[in-house]
Amino acid sequence: MSQIIEMSKKLKHASYGLSEASSKDKNEALREVALSLDRNRSHILSQNSNxxxxxxEIGMKxxxxxxxxxxxxxxxGMIKGILQIVELEDPIWRSNKVWTxxxxxxxxxxxVPLGxxxxIYESRPNVTVDAFSLAFKSSNCVILRGSSSALNSNIALVKAIKEGLKRSNISEDVIFLIDDADRKLVKEMLTLNEYIDVIIPRGGNDLIRFVIDNxxxxxxxxxxxxxxxxxxxxGKFDMALKIIENAKVQRPGVCNACESILIHKDIASDFLPLLHKLIGDRVELRGCAETLELIDIMEANEADWFEEYLDYKLAVKIVNNIEEAISHINKYGTKHSEAIITENYSNANLFLRRIDAAAVYVNASTRFTDGSEFGFGGEIGISTQKIHxxxxxxxxxxxxTKYxxxxxxxxxE
Structure with a gap:
């Protein structure tokens, strides 16, 4: 029996006990985990430095x-997120409808818990803590497989989590980290229907496609x-410039960063030079043919409209009206987060209704699509699908749900 099967069986068994754990016991365990992260801070940072x-050394951007x-x-921030989750209402064993x-x-x-x-996730070691904390509070066990680039960090974080659990009334068998970079183990994990109830991939398009396909x-x-x-x-220029700068420059490597901007043709000649002046020395702008007539930047190609850069790059397109903007976004977007900057109430409502995305903003940065920002105490991922x-x-x-x-x-009869 492989290690993954063995640990998945343990997790499945532990999930039945965890579903019976009281909110008090779970919250006390989470507080112990928060304390353990603080106690192990130096070791975690040392491993992350490695x-x-x-x-x-490998030239990662x-x-x-x-x-x-x-x-x-x-x-x-991790510790704060855990303590926020402690304060949230326990989501299981809640009756949402009773009838006779x-x-x-x-x-x-x-x-009831998922089980x-x-x-499966890439790079960001904070996902290790967010995923565990949310799953644990909702009485779910987790099997984690992070990227090889974050392996030392993840091992240190899981060690701290388990140390915290040991000080509580709940078994440390509620979490398991696959600490082997071999992709064959991921394929094996993806087929363990008997023990794992759901898979959540969190990362780039290649990772997500690999999981869905296998x-x-x-x-x-x-x-x-x-x-x-x-x-x-x-749209107000000052507002638009601040929002675009925040959405692109603050943390370009995250999934809620802005990757493309669309500008109404009536304001393009006034707005684009201001944008170029504001971020042009920090962000590589790639524009449509009309944009190139107004500012000196690289020309965009069809691939740019589809691209999640995760970098200091931004595609720019001039559109004739809001209808064209909506059509472009629904064609090239990934159903994640989209925003409009406008003072027109009708256009704002049209954008909110017609854009096919999980989060749609009026006069605000896309960077707010985040579990902590939404008051969830963290997130296990941002779902772009429509089921569940x-x-x-x-x-x-x-x-x-259970009936x-x-x-x-x-x-x-």
């Missing part, structure tokens, strides 16, 4: 190194983020 050095990097502020049939049967629809969640387990697809900002002809969950996946997205039926001898 990952960063290895990434730099700066924006991806930023995703990989941990520091005191980010560890503080004419024959006297009492039907109760309630929330064992397999999470998984026999139900999969929740999380998002590649080809996010757009459309500046309408009534959509958008940032917090506690309430990590449960399913309990109470009878008194009824049978069907």
């Amino acid at each position: 990952d960063i050095k290895a990434a730099e 700066e924006s991806l190194i930023d995703r990989l990097m941990l520091n005191d502020e980010r560890i503080d 049939l004419e024959n006297g049967l009492i039907i109760n629809r309630m929330t 064992v969640i397999g999470i 998984a026999t387990i139900p999969t929740i697809e999380t998002g590649v983020g080809n996010c757009h900002i459309y500046v309408d002809n009534t 969950a959509r958008g940032p996946m917090g506690l309430n997205e990590l449960v399913t 309990t039926i109470l009878g008194n001898g009824q049978y069907r």
